[in-house]
Amino acid sequence: MNVMKKTKRNSIILTVTLHSFIIIGAGHGIGIMGIIDIASIPNLIDDYGFTLSGEFNDKIMSIGLISLIGKVLLIYSLFLKSELYKRIFEIVGILLLWISVYFLSSGNWSYNFVYAIAFWTSVPFIISSLNSSFLIAEKITKNRNRN
Numbered sequence: 299m300n301v302m303k304k305t306k307r308n309s310i311i312l313t314v315t316l317h318s319f320i321i322i323g324a325g326h327g328i329g330i331m332g333i334i335d336i337a338s339i340p341n342l343i344d345d346y347g348f349t350l351s352g353e354f355n356d357k358i359m360s361i362g363l364i365s366l367i368g369k370v371l372l373i374y375s376l377f378l379k380s381e382l383y384k385r386i387f388e389i390v391g392i393l394l395l396w397i398s399v400y401f402l403s404s405g406n407w408s409y410n411f412v413y414a415i416a417f418w419t420s421v422p423f424i425i426s427s428l429n430s431s432f433l434i435a436e437k438i439t440k441n442r443n444r445n
Contacts, residue, residue, distance in 0.1 A: 305433065306430070306433040306434070309429050310372050310373075310375070310376060310388065310430050313372065313392070313395070313423065313426045314372050314373060314395075316422045316423040316426050317331060317368075317369065317398075317399075318330060318331050318332030318335070318369070319331065319332065320399070320416060320423060322334060322358065322402065322412065322415075322416055323354075323412035323416075324354075324355060324358055324412075328415075331362070331398075331402075334358060334361070335362050335365050335366040336366075337359070337362060338362030338365075339366065341360075341362075341363055342363070346359070354405060354410060360401075361398050361401045364394050364398045364401070365394070365395060365398040368395040368397075368398065369391070370391075371387045371388075371391035372388060374387055375387035385434060385437070392427050392431055392434075395427060396427065399416075399417075399420045402416035402417070403417035
């Protein structure tokens with residue numbers, strides 16, 4: 299049982315780390331998602347217009363905010379004692395990270411290559427998050443069968 303808990307914990311940490319290293323083309327260069335997450339923190343305080351439409355550069359800070367919230371929820375879930383809240387935070391965190399990947403990679407690939415770069419560099423994250431989701435579902439099933 300302890301091995302399963304440690305495996306799930308490592309899988310969540312790997313998922314958050316891989317999501318942070320998704321490559322993003324912004325402006326005249328590239329960056330990684332972790333930097334966008336940090337850059338989106340002031341948007342929580344300022345009077346920021348949250349938008350997920352328009353050009354890639356218009357919505358990048360909103361995507362970063364979604365990503366940041368998902369990562370915080372996943373990391374916070376590692377320290378929770380309540381199994382119910384732990385599962386809720388894990389599921390919502392992974393869903394928010396998937397949503398951010400969707401908005402990073404949904405666009406006109408033939409017009410702007412930044413969408414393709416974001417998608418192809420998010421493949422390791424997608425694989426890791428599917429593994430984490432499987433471990434979360436397995437834990438829920440074991441808890442349900444125990445009760």
